[in-house]
Amino acid sequence: MDEPALIHSAQGGDLEAFNTLVLHYQDALFNTALRILGDEDLAADATQNAFLSAFKNVTSYRGGSFKAWLMRTVTNACYDELRRRKRHPTTPLEPEDQDGDEMDSPRWLADPNLTPDQQAEADELEHAIQHCLDHLPDEFRSVVVLADIQGLDYAEVATALHAPLGTIKSRLARARLRLRECLQGFVELLPAAFRLQEERS
Amino acid sequence: MNPRDLELLSAYLDGQLNPSDSARLEVRLAADESLHSVLSDLRSTRGLLRQLPFRRAPRNFTLTPQMARLKPPAPRTVPVFRFATALAAFLFVISIAINGLVSFSAPNLASAPFPAAMGAGAPQSVPQESALATLAMLATQSPALPPAADNLTETPAPRAMSAALMDTETPTPEAESKSNAPQVQNSQPVNNQTSSPVPLDLEILFGILAFGFGLTAWILPHANESNLRKKWNKK
Numbered sequence: 001m002d003e004p005a006l007i008h009s010a011q012g013g014d015l016e017a018f019n020t021l022v023l024h025y026q027d028a029l030f031n032t033a034l035r036i037l038g039d040e041d042l043a044a045d046a047t048q049n050a051f052l053s054a055f056k057n058v059t060s061y062r063g064g065s066f067k068a069w070l071m072r073t074v075t076n077a078c079y080d081e082l083r084r085r086k087r088h089p090t091t092p093l094e095p096e097d098q099d100g101d102e103m104d105s106p107r108w109l110a111d112p113n114l115t116p117d118q119q120a121e122a123d124e125l126e127h128a129i130q131h132c133l134d135h136l137p138d139e140f141r142s143v144v145v146l147a148d149i150q151g152l153d154y155a156e157v158a159t160a161l162h163a164p165l166g167t168i169k170s171r172l173a174r175a176r177l178r179l180r181e182c183l184q185g186f187v188e189l190l191p192a193a194f195r196l197q198e199e200r201s
Numbered sequence: 202m203n204p205r206d207l208e209l210l211s212a213y214l215d216g217q218l219n220p221s222d223s224a225r226l227e228v229r230l231a232a233d234e235s236l237h238s239v240l241s242d243l244r245s246t247r248g249l250l251r252q253l254p255f256r257r258a259p260r261n262f263t264l265t266p267q268m269a270r271l272k273p274p275a276p277r278t279v280p281v282f283r284f285a286t287a288l289a290a291f292l293f294v295i296s297i298a299i300n301g302l303v304s305f306s307a308p309n310l311a312s313a314p315f316p317a318a319m320g321a322g323a324p325q326s327v328p329q330e331s332a333l334a335t336l337a338m339l340a341t342q343s344p345a346l347p348p349a350a351d352n353l354t355e356t357p358a359p360r361a362m363s364a365a366l367m368d369t370e371t372p373t374p375e376a377e378s379k380s381n382a383p384q385v386q387n388s389q390p391v392n393n394q395t396s397s398p399v400p401l402d403l404e405i406l407f408g409i410l411a412f413g414f415g416l417t418a419w420i421l422p423h424a425n426e427s428n429l430r431k432k433w434n435k436k
Contacts, residue, residue: 001268006376009325015264015269018264018265019264022261022262022263022264026258026261027255027256027258029258029262030256030257030259030262031255031256035225036255039237040259044258044260044262047262048262051262051263052268052269055264055269056269058332060261079237122254125249125252126253126254129249129250129253135279147215147251148247148250148251149250149251151251152213152363154217164423169208169211169212169217170208172211172212172268173204173207173208173210173212173243174204174207174245176211176246176268177202177239177242177243177246178245179237179246179250180242180245180246183246183249195286197274
């Protein structure tokens with residue numbers, strides 16, 4: 001994929017070129033939104049809004065990491081959703097299976113390479129981490145999602161969140177410490193790998 | 202754990218410390234067990250976050266033209282046509298203004314000396330629509346007047362016209378009295394054409410060009426948008 005050429009075409013109004021970029025980055029943006037919002041439907045909406053906003057403002061992209069620039073649009077979309085949720089709190093609905101029972105982990109999200117026990121263990125770990133992420137302040141959560149889950153470097157995170165590098169470093173350190181404290185409350189739920197790491201520490 | 206040490210440990214974990222800070226921290230880590238413990242905590246937390254499964258997007262988030270409310274870019278020729286429209290319209294307006302000014306200023310200049318020049322012999326009811334026409338008429342009545350007329354109008358047209366009229370008309374008083382009114386009427390259209398600095402044909406051409414260019418500049422983007430939307434809808 002010739003990213004600079006596609007971006008240049010998109011800036012000229014070429015929707016097909018922009019959609020090629022969408023297909024390349026949609027998983028990353030969706031995952032970011034999912035970890036910040038903790039809800040798949042809201043994450044999908046935020047991702048769609050982010051891409052729409054990105055297309056309308058693609059001419060404002062002036063170089064640098066395009067992924068970081070897209071991450072800024074999706075974190076902004078997530079912040080909009082979080083503000084809306086605070087104004088109008090709702091009870092999240094779990095996905096339902098064919099019998100109408102709530103599913104903790106929808107089938108399309110399941111990893112086919114894992115045994116049922118391993119899948120259950122992975123689900124527990126994911127739930128525990130997501131729970132702790134959800135309890136972080138918004139600005140801490142976005143930093144830790146971008147740096148530790150999406151793997152952006154500090155400069156990219158600073159670009160994405162439009163914050164100074166020092167602020168990013170500080171928030172990331174404090175977010176990691178808070179997550180650690182939160183996860184220690186889930187020792188029995190956490191898989192053996194994490195308990196071993198905890199024992200070593 | 203003070204916040205400064207926490208930041209140092211977190212940055213050290215990510216390899217974001219410069220070599221000197223990193224070396225100093227490593228010395229402290231070797232001596233301070235609690236620091237080492239916090240570093241291990243941060244490392245395992247980061248490891249856990251990295252273990253989170255990477256979810257595939259539940260659907261494609263590609264945009265449709267309708268979603269994007271996309272307005273296709275105008276063809277490159279449109280600005281050229283817009284400029285041509287503006288230029289032609291400007292020339293059209295200017296040519297009208299110049300011709301209008303000339304036709305207004307000529308009677309004003311001629312109106313003051315006109316009655317004196319006419320004297321008692323000139324009828325009061327002679328129309329003053331065109332000073333040039335009147336001057337042409339006067340040229341046929343009195344050979345002494347043309348120099349005065351030249352001073353007033355500063356255009357060679359009346360002299361040429363009066364000469365033409367003198368060639369065609371008989372200089373006898375009887376003929377003058379008979380042909381006086383028709384001369385004025387016949388000479389007006391000739392004056393209107395010859396006194397306009399911008400020819401009427403050119404004026405009309407500017408108007409047509411302004412309209413044509415404007416219409417093209419308006420139609421081109423619409424036709425282009427229609428074609429693009431048909432193309433997108435097929436996809």
